Amino acid sequence: MNKILGKSSIVFILLLSITLGGNPLKYAKPKLSEYGFFIGNMADHIPRDGVLPYDVSAQLFSDYALKSRFIVLPNDEQLSYKLDGSFDFPRESILIKTFYYPGDFRNPEENIRLMETRLLIHTPEGWMGFPYVWNEEQTEAILEIAGERMDASFIDKNGGKTKFEYVVPNFNQCKGCHVNQNRMIPIGHKVRLLNHEFDYNDGKMNQLKKWSMLDMIHGLPKLSTLAHTPDYDDPTDGSVEERARAWIDINCAHCHRLGAPGETSGLFLNIEETDPTKLGIMKPPVAAGRGAGDRLHTIVPGEPEKSIMIYRMESTDPGIMMPELGRKLVHKEGVELVRKWIKEMK
């Protein structure tokens, strides 16, 4: 009994000592190389032991950037599975995500330019996001806590040239998306986004199975009982509705759900939502301002051109577009998919 009391009072003191709003720099290193995540030429992203690559089945659109992801857990510690399909992470877990472009999307392996590497670090004050911006020589990435703007260009898969200003989010903006009930959280770390095969060096395997084999998770139910979010780009991975909902979930629901900043609108776009009004069907806007254009409802079944959702997805005006951050370009394929879903909706 005494022992338990002792322990809980330590926890209590720890909680008290954490105030809002300290300087976050104490939790991050100034340069990416100092973490030693990669061996050899850092830009090649060959992970050291204990740095495991992964991907997610539905991606947040980030101006067509390609992304490499890695997870690092502290020694011998594990993720614990939660009933809502997410994980509890041990302290000092790090999630690594590098954003990059090929010069030409018709040859995606060549002429790679790394833009930034974002680290999500599970600090004693919770998760924090740190953006590292790659230098032109591609030899180092430097922490830019206030973000950065860079000229970027690529040739798209149809051979068209796209030029735009790539924006690295600042430390605060990371949390703007990665937030739940005022606390920062990882977005892509849900079982349903990880429950598919990944091409490892030693062959393909379901990622959750791999993580289990590596003793990285405890409490994971049988794989066959777990959900899978479809890859919205892959027509064989789900119906139009399933893929459109997957697109909307990963691109909108980090804000548009209960407990996140978009909740003020009453528009809830997470994949679990079933209430038609909350999903936006015939729902008038609340505080959209000119974001609504001259349209009256978020989704008008059968009428994508009357739906505010499409209007905001198609805009690049910062006062109109959705999501508010993280893109300068329109995700044409995503717009088409959601348009088709609304068109077919009765």
Add this chain to the structure above:
Amino acid sequence: MNHSVKTASITLFFISTLFSDNIEKDLQTQFILAEPGDTITIPEGVHQIRGTLSIEGKENLVIRGFDMDKSILSFSGQTDGAQGLSITNCKNIVLEKFTVQDSKGDAIKAQYVDGIVFRSVKTEWTGGPKETNGAYGLYPVQCTNVLIEFSVAIGASDAGIYVGQSNDIIVRHSTAYHNVAGIEIENSFDAMVYANHTYENTGGILVFDLPDLVQKKGGNIHVYHNIVRNNNLDNFAPPGNIVGKVLPGTGVMVLASNDVHIYENTIQNNKSIGTGIVSYFITEEAFTDSLYNPYTSDIHIYNNVYNREAGLPTLDYEIGQLMAIKYGRNTPDIIYDGMQDPDVAEGLCIQNNLNADFTNLDIEHNFEKWYSPFLSNFSEDMSNHNCGVPHLSTLK
């Protein structure tokens, strides 16, 4: 913090400010690195800012300029982010003596903040009232302990000062003009709105409860000692927004709220509706929110001074046309839609106002004749509403 470290970091700040030509990155960096108790200074001058400046997860900060007309953050060239200044998940933040201009979306948005002060802060769109202006000027939402004072809001395409889904609110000694709504309190509890001046907006002061929101309703709203005059601006809200339904020429409007007290205001020359008390039904929008109460109830209007020069109400809106046909150039000051909450005994109490004419549209019974005002049966009789001694004891 160790004293010498703090001195060093302040010195560093000073040097970095001195040699930086990029005030945007500088301010943003300071907002990220701030320690509790810090004051961050917005220098004098007009500073061009391209992206939303954000303050997140901080406690006990003061953001202070030199004067609202001396320290100006201009977002006229904004390329990223929807707000000018964004404050989220904070405690005790004071914003003082600066202006946010021409943001692409909302000017200053505070969300999930306990203790937010706007003091001598101005938000403005400099091109006059335009549909392309951002929606809200001073915009605390889902906050508690909100104080807005000595502030100015100009040109918002929704509301200049908008407090939504918040609790424990004071809005005082502030000025709002050339907005669609001057001041709006929406789905909020315990709001004191006093000694403000709202003029030349579409509507002066609005108290709304809307469906399908996280905070379902509001109440204990006191609107007093305000001057609400000449709110006759054409409604320039983008279509689809609820505020787009506000008639040009509205002084004070209560929509679907309860427990609202409007007293000792001067409500002058608002051409269509001096004070409107209406249910959500008047919007003709459907709602599915089963927890929503679309009626007004427990509304008290007393000791106000009304004054309206003879003239036509707006003819751009159906209700305006209806009033013009029925009353010509002498539209009544207090207009009630007559939708009484069937579960509440006291709907609307009106007492001791100076120069106040009244009409009850009784839309429930007149709805069929909506477009035939000569046949409709309005009631100018206020005697049913002579109730409810003002609950001054509830004042804080």
